[in-house]
Amino acid sequence: MTLQITLPHWYDLHTHFRQDETVRATVADHVKMGCIGALAMPNTKPPVGKVFEKDDVKDYKSVEAYRQEIMTASGGVFQEVIVPLYITRDIKPEMITAGAKKGVLKACKYYPPHGTTGADFGAPFDMFMENGVFAAMEESGVTLCIHGEEHGLSAEKYFDRGENAEELFYANKMPLLIRRFPKLRVVAEHLTTKVAVDFVKSAPEHVKATVTPQHLMYTIGTLLQGLKYHLYCLPLLKFDEDRLALRQAVTDPENTKFFAGTDSAPHVKKVTPCGCAAGCYTGGIAPQLYAQAFEMAGVDLSIAQGQEVFRKFLCEIGQTYYDLPKAQGTFTIEKTAENIKPLAMAGETIIPLPLGMDTPMTWSIV
Numbered sequence: 033m034t035l036q037i038t039l040p041h042w043y044d045l046h047t048h049f050r051q052d053e054t055v056r057a058t059v060a061d062h063v064k065m066g067c068i069g070a071l072a073m074p075n076t077k078p079p080v081g082k083v084f085e086k087d088d089v090k091d092y093k094s095v096e097a098y099r100q101e102i103m104t105a106s107g108g109v110f111q112e113v114i115v116p117l118y119i120t121r122d123i124k125p126e127m128i129t130a131g132a133k134k135g136v137l138k139a140c141k142y143y144p145p146h147g148t149t150g151a152d153f154g155a156p157f158d159m160f161m162e163n164g165v166f167a168a169m170e171e172s173g174v175t176l177c178i179h180g181e182e183h184g185l186s187a188e189k190y191f192d193r194g195e196n197a198e199e200l201f202y203a204n205k206m207p208l209l210i211r212r213f214p215k216l217r218v219v220a221e222h223l224t225t226k227v228a229v230d231f232v233k234s235a236p237e238h239v240k241a242t243v244t245p246q247h248l249m250y251t252i253g254t255l256l257q258g259l260k261y262h263l264y265c266l267p268l269l270k271f272d273e274d275r276l277a278l279r280q281a282v283t284d285p286e287n288t289k290f291f292a293g294t295d296s297a298p299h300v301k302k303v304t305p306c307g308c309a310a311g312c313y314t315g316g317i318a319p320q321l322y323a324q325a326f327e328m329a330g331v332d333l334s335i336a337q338g339q340e341v342f343r344k345f346l347c348e349i350g351q352t353y354y355d356l357p358k359a360q361g362t363f364t365i366e367k368t369a370e371n372i373k374p375l376a377m378a379g380e381t382i383i384p385l386p387l388g389m390d391t392p393m394t395w396s397i398v
């Protein structure tokens with residue numbers, strides 16, 4: 033008999049829905065994969081750089097309008113959407129306090145300046161340590177979602193082994209942050225290195241982390257062999273010992289910190305004449321990929337104990353941390369290969385991550 037697992041509906045707690053007509057298509061893919069909500073990243077065009085529509089901050093999108101746009105696109109399926117405020121140079125501590133007080137602002141997102149797709153509005157981390165922004169977040173219980181990479185490094189330092197951009201950030205910046213703001217809620221996003229995993233493990237309980245399917249499944253070697261550019265995302269895939277640390281963290285039966293955040297990032301123009309944009313699209317297929325990754329990590333998903341570890345990672349830890357409405361319904365995945373199709377969008381196509389990979393998908397949505 034084909035193995036099936038029934039899971040509560042879940043929240044993807046790190047994803048990119050983009051803007052305009054892309055929102056409807058990407059949200060639909062999330063609905064297809066059992067999501068009842070998400071934490072939708074603010075690196076849109078223009079960025080989500082203000083809290084309320086009435087705030088007069090450049091031509092930025094507002095948290096309240098973008099949240100409503102996504103809720104509407106889900107056709108009533110989404111129970112809740114968290115839109116973090118993009119931390120730009122234009123953010124003032126008062127905006128955070130006011131947004132939190134009204135219940136509109138739950139999180140803010142730090143991007144290293146020019147560190148990834150849509151990160152051009154980011155500003156140096158130290159600035160927010162000093163200008164009252166992180167202090168206002170700590171005081172009002174707003175979560176800081178961090179893209180934890182040092183910025184401004186040369187290419188060879190950025191991807192250096194042992195001292196790469198993420199390792200430097202978790203060795204230097206993060207300890208300072210949690211010492212200075214001991215009550216600040218922090219989510220370390222899309223971890224890729226053992227250094228970062230060890231940091232999160234050793235930090236207080238309110239410091240958590242998201243992990244993507246691709247960082248659990250692949251290493252830099254997979255990307256380089258055949259230059260599989262659909263696997264190019266930031267932070268870059270790392271080495272075997274890093275992947276092992278991630279796998280151990282998410283599959284540990286005692287895990288209370290590491291949860292699902294796909295970083296699904298659609299790019300209609302992934303390839304440029306001399307390179308490619310960072311971001312992997314996993315909309316519609318993420319639970320299947322996570323299940324495959326857990327099996328690759330040695331978890332037996334045919335037994336209750338294995339399923340429990342998986343359920344906690346996908347459906348429970350993050351939902352509890354963000355105090356999101358509990359799921360009433362369920363969805364089912366089964367162990368049969370899924371036939372993936374490119375997503376058509378505004379006359380262009382978005383290629384989901386596993387298309388063209390050597391490893392075919394082993395799970396599908398029932």
Ligand SMILES: NC(=O)N[C@@H](CC(=O)O)C(=O)O
Binds near residue numbers: 075297298
């Ligand atoms: N992960 C990525 O490589 N890209 C993301 C941005 C990000 O979170 O880095 C994107 O929006 O395309």
